[in-house]
Amino acid sequence: MSIHILGIRHHGPGSARHVKDYLEKVKPDIVLVEGPPEADNILEWVGDEQLRPPVAILAYQPDAPQKAVFYPFAEFSPEWQAILYARTHGIPVRFMDLPIAHQFDLKAEKEQKTTADEAPALNNSLAPHIPDARIIRRNPVAYLAGAAGFADEEKWWEHMFEYRQDPQEVFIAVAEGMQALRQDLQLPYDREEQLREAHMRKTIRQAEREMYTEIAVICGAWHTPALLNMGKAKDDNDLLKGLPKVKVATTWIPWTYNRLSYNSGYGAGINSPGWYEHNWRYPFDDGTRWMSRVARLFREQQKDISVAHVMEAVRLSSALSALRGLSKAGLEELNEATLSVLCNGEEILLQLINDALIVSNTIGEVPSDIPRPPLQTDIEKLQKKLRLPQTADYKDYVLDLRKDTDLERSILLHRLEMLDIQWGHRYGPSGKGTFKEQWRLQWNPDFSIDIIEKGSWGNTVEEATSQYVQHQARTATSLKEVCTLLEAAIPAELHTAVEVLVQQVNNLAAATGDVMQLMTVIPGLVQIGRYGNVRKTDATLVENIISGMITRICVSLPAACIGIADDAAAELLELVYNMNDAILLLQDIDMTTQWQQTLSAIAGNNSAAPVIGGYATRLLADHRQLSGSELVRAFSYAMSSATPPAIAAAWLEGFLKGSGTLLLVDNDLWTVVSNWMHQLEEEAFKQLLPLLRRTFSGFTKAERRKLGEKAKGGSAGTTGTLQQTMENIDAERAMKGVPIVLQMLGVK
Known part of the structure; x- marks a missing residue:
């Protein structure tokens, strides 16, 4: 025996x-x-x-x-x-x-004993490559490599054991070496x-x-x-x-x-x-086959590599191994030769070799009839049906949701995303429209654990995702969290889960009195309506909730704008900005009217935060509720000398949020701002300058340039310029046109 x-x-x-x-x-x-x-x-x-x-x-x-x-x-x-x-x-x-x-x-239960004091004291003065005791405690073979003068134990093992030909001698040497290590080091086990x-x-x-x-x-x-x-x-x-x-x-x-x-x-x-696989398949390669693969990779990247390059690189790697007393060129020698001959000293190209050849993106395969959890079987069946293979490298897909196959792909990826199986990551697709999605897929073997864990919620992707989302909905206490789940469940086409989420949103919305929390979730709910056209889902499920929430926001928002600090005002300003976009997206007359009335209440309240009051005035102008002399009057009142400079500057920041186009096209508004700036005292101007610079920095480069040209040339006209223009009018000639105008107006 x-x-x-x-x-x-x-x-x-x-x-x-x-x-x-x-x-x-x-x-x-x-x-x-x-x-x-x-x-x-x-x-x-x-x-x-x-x-x-x-x-x-x-x-x-x-x-x-x-x-x-x-x-x-x-x-x-x-x-x-x-x-x-x-x-x-x-x-x-x-x-x-x-x-x-x-x-x-x-x-x-394992005890964590990792301090160097628990490992033997080592004298490294005679062999500088011997690692410290803590490393040896974790990897004792590193001691033998260091004693032999190798900084890398993997390289030492390759040249001492991997490249030798007699297996019996190799296994005897391994046993003797390990026996000596265990006896001499006396490491704690x-x-x-x-x-x-x-x-x-x-x-x-x-x-x-x-x-x-x-x-x-x-x-x-x-x-x-x-x-x-x-x-x-x-x-x-x-x-x-x-x-x-x-x-x-x-x-x-x-x-x-x-x-x-x-x-x-x-x-x-x-x-x-990847290098080890090459060694397994071509054990007697002197580097020629490897360098040929490197050359092919570079040529695929449109880099000129000749046969002479390959031959010279092989010669250099052989010379390096001979100088170092090695039996054959290893990966280190081949990389150094590649860097010198093929890469012209550009180390960044070695990263390409490392990713594609040294490590490689190879992925294995298993038979379809191997026993596995039902959820994993369903995922693999859908991957095969939709032609979405598991790959170790990144693969990009642009999905057109108007096509049945791409729509099914999108539904699968959204469902896996909701199961926390992050196989795909979404990116913004190029072009306009909501019918496209861009995904980048990369399979990770660790997903197997996630699949097994989520398999307790169901045997198919649809069942598991629906049950898991319903569980999250019932245990969630935040309105924002539930709305986020709802927004994700619509493109995943989880109809039962959507109904549960809608009910939970309704319950939480009715229970909350925080208008800022309601405003936070409105844009996401409005976006849900956009999926109804492309995904053929019933987005009307949330319309009644949206309507009720907007009504509550419109009632509560004016009071929420009073007596708040600057930081809170800045946060609320962004919510108002997003809320206005959502209202415009809905294109509902009744909701738009409610919103305009709310903006009027905020703009007309002197106690409202100035930055929000200014932005409300601007939105009323955008909605065509304020224009002409009425807009100039509101602007002049806010920027009058009776208004403290800091409040006027904050109001101006809100009014000009996102765009300074109004100042370019409306000379009357420009005149009001210009006069306000001229009447500021020097100290007040210095204090307001950072705020003004922040306001104008939000404009586009073209807008800032045109505003600068307008200020420099005075083309908009100051008060003096306007008065000079009025003085140059020929009154007698102007009166001759009055009868014609009256006749056109039907006035006798």
Whole structure:
């Protein structure tokens, strides 16, 4: 009976090759792999043509889906190759790690001991690349890399183990190296790690009792010494006795190379999954194939790259590896050669290589008949029907809602958005109209957890979204929150949920006396009406609510504008601005009349905040309720010398909000403003200057230029200019036209 302990680097292409070659040589009758035993029942899918890595085992707690863990595999993962070997040769394969059923509760109890004082003191003076104790506590292999003069343990592992050819020697060296580390460093081990290694030994003993004679064990290199020294079975059984246990479910999900990288936060991740895949497929490449891929990528970006560039870059990478005493050029040497020869020293181009080749955007596939939650099945069915594939890179869609397929796509994306599954992000489409939406989609494997969690609300996207939104509606206490949900539920076409939301809006609106809160939600409710034409939904559900809320706003707003501080006035001014836009959008005569009467009440009240009073006067002018001499009279009264300068300036700021066109086209108003400015004393002018500059800074550049030209040239005419013009009139000649005018007017 032989037990073969193969210590590997997770996701190492060289380790995967060594494992495959070693298994072919010893021909084991059972394979044990570090992984969750709960997933043994889904290993039968490995080898299926439709299960294409990168993929991951998702283990989760059904009654608490947020408690989940992923076990990713790439084609170049040693564990994957070991499982594939067993499946291909028809021999048993099992996972041997501590069951996830125990680990979920253990992780919650795990003691956080991360200070450097708990790790051994190290002398780094002789080997400057040796990391500090805190890093070694987390990644002991970094100690060996530092001792060998490597700042990057991944690079050290590649050149020491990945590129070697004899698998037996490699695994012996790994075991000896890890044994020396565990003996010399004397690092403290937490309880979870002790339990994991005890369960691995227990699984090996179980295989021995079942009379397997050639047992192949594939585990992380660090665990190798613990499995070579089996110890006493009683000690392990005592250690594993009485562990907490929960129910766990497992399934296969697609994974991405981006999520396999360190940058994703994956603890056993690698820096360059795309580069590792290249090494797996072309182990004897001297850099020529890699440089050819880089050149092809650059040519796709319209950058001129010749064959001579590629040859020179390969030569340079080989020279660099020779100077550094390496057996072959690694990624670092190839990148340096690329930077010098192909990028002309422009480091920004290396980011393109990193995204497209070094990390890559590869995503795996899983068979459609693999057991999975009903909600996930429905999502995948809709994705296939609507031709919206899961992709690891960004993909943009511009949806025309007048087309049935695009409308269905939009509905699906809106529903997933309401389920907090952020597959798509909306952007403002180019052009005008409400019939277009622009989405950017990128699939994240973590969505699987969100899908499982939301699956408790229903088995289909429509059912789950509707139930989830109704739950949010019933538990919400803020009118704004409910209106936001309603605005999102309309394009998602959740009719039952919309009815519940409308009822909740009505209840909350009737209970609130805060006019500012009502004004905050009105624009969103009015926007809902715009979807009725495009989405064929009944937007009239909210019309009665809008009408009642606007009436209450019109009654309460004039009193709300009295006796408020400047900050509150500025906030209320923006609400009035948005409210006016909503009224114009409705195009309802009765509501417009109510709004105009409210504006008149505000503009005619001297106690109202001046900035709001000025803006109300401006809106009355825009609504054609004030014009000509009446408008000039209201303007002159507000800007008279009897009005304190600060109040007049605030009134002017409100009146000119957003546009100074009135001052350009109405010379009488210009004259009033000009006279007011001239009569200000120097100190008062200095105090008001910042406020005036803020007012005029809101105008467009063209408006500011024309106003400046008008002020400089005096073309609008001051009071003196107007009087001079009156004096130059020929009265005798003017009188000759009076009879004709009277005749035209029908006056005898």
